[in-house]
Amino acid sequence: MDRAQKIITQFGPNGRRSMLDAQELCARLDAARQTLPHPFEAERVRIVASVADAISRHKGELSPAIRYLGFWTRAAALKLLERSFAATIPPHTLRRPRGMTFHLPPRNVETIFLYSWILSFLAGNANIVRLPQEVSGTVGWVLDLFLAALDASSERSQLFVHYPLDTDLSGLISAHSDARMVWGGDAKVGAFERLPLRNGGKSLWFGDRSSLCLLDGAAVGALGPAEREALAQKFFNDVFVFDQMACSSPQALYVVGTPTAHLEGVRNLLAAIGHVATAKGAIGAAGHQIAKMTAAFSAAASGDVIDLSWRGTELTTVVSGVAERVDRRIGGGFLSVVFLPDLAALNGVLRERDQTITHFGFSEDAIRLAAARNLGPGVSRWTPVGSALDFDSVWDGYDILSELTRACRVG
Known part of the structure; x- marks a missing residue:
């Protein structure tokens, strides 16, 4: 594959877009996973809660799906989520981020990538999320809020990108990732399960349901x-x-x-x-x-x-x-x-x-x-009835926060 085929679009705040080639992207992926915070680090919690506050201020103008996202990520809810996560940790054990998580969201539920990324972000991971070429409407507005908050905090370990699927970039990114979350059906899962992750990497599959x-x-x-x-x-x-x-x-x-x-x-x-x-x-x-x-x-x-x-x-x-x-x-x-x-x-x-x-x-x-x-x-x-679409940190049989962290035994 020549260099021209490896161009990746990176999403930035205020609608900015920049271009990366595969070599630049891999260097950033490797650098991003080297120094990571512990799960529920205060600055990361603050970033997520700040977007929830913005959603709350505009909730009368937003869809039920976005309003629920704001409710789910408000400061009080994040404290409960942190306590619930802490309660799952065995004695003499620390939970640490896995490293770089690669997210491949579905087409039919456009808010899923936000939940997927937020949980991995709170777990302390570096992340790369493959998005559609354009993210519009209120979902695009929420994404821009997060991008602006990340930029203001000088957070460089989070990448939101688009690239053509008919390239070997998914395999390249997988090889530089410690975890992968694939949403969107059995065919998509099948396409990615043959692509190896880093040694010891973990995939979470969300197939046809x-x-x-x-x-x-x-x-x-x-x-x-x-x-x-x-x-x-x-x-x-x-x-x-x-x-x-x-x-x-x-x-x-x-x-x-x-x-x-x-x-x-x-x-x-x-x-x-x-x-x-x-x-x-x-x-x-x-x-x-x-x-x-x-x-x-x-x-x-x-x-x-x-x-x-x-x-x-x-x-x-x-x-x-x-x-x-x-x-x-x-x-x-x-x-x-x-x-x-x-x-x-x-x-x-x-x-x-x-x-x-x-x-x-x-x-x-x-x-x-x-x-x-x-x-x-x-x-x-x-x-x-009425809560079918209410996302939760335990989904499809996975306790996602636990899956996206690793256990470090201390004795």
Whole structure:
């Protein structure tokens, strides 16, 4: 590969861009990992919290995803995160940063790179993040806040870059990295797993995942109008943010109950979700509306569908008459509904690739029991309806702060 093919764009504050070649980049990567702070070093915590303060000042103008990022990174939340991290450290042990972390975020959830980088930054690591050629909108604004704060503190160990994927640069960066976080599906994971890291390096893989919602049919049927509206608002956040394409976005509703006793209550809830989506203007592209209609008719042709509905152009629902697993990842407001005889029957429909189960209507003890019953691979998160997209430092089965640090035993 000649030098012209190895040009890398580095993102700087205030929209500045500079160019690096591969040799310059590798020199910076190696230098950045030599002297690193301990996890939750005060200046790094201050930088993250300062951006949270800026988000808070403008929260009325920002999307729910950005508002949650600000809430998650506020000073009080960072103190709780630090205490939680410290509680995981065994006696006579220090946690130290791994070194250089290479981040490859997904295309479909543009805020993920911020969470991925923030956790590694707080862990004390140097970082390089591959971004799209342009980062626009409020995500670009948040990125610029961080870049400005890093620049003001003379922090030089953090690199945000773009480069073409059809080069050997990913392999080159991997060879200079101590950890790597790959988000975006099995194909992307497969492309990177053959690229070696530094000796002793660690990769965190975030491949293809599916998620679902678990409802108690009796609890749904007992909802009054105001309660139903409140639940519908929460469903909107889970389903329509990121166009239902996040790994934690529910694709199907599994209802504990029977169609005879509980279908009407479920219909009422789905109608309320459709009304919320209409009010919020969640109208998909014409092509996606056709895709939802095609998927619905295809499901109906199977003969197992007992109810099919279009609630405006926003929400399409298909209710199955068979208590079996349904796999339809259509996105953009498409929900499959399956009735289960009891909570224990959920185990029969879970798969290894399942990640998040949102739930409504069950006691905390019932959910803990259901989670304890699932001893097979898959399902790394149970969370109430409305919080499907709320990122956490424990994600997809990884305790990310622990994974991005190394243990140093002192005796």
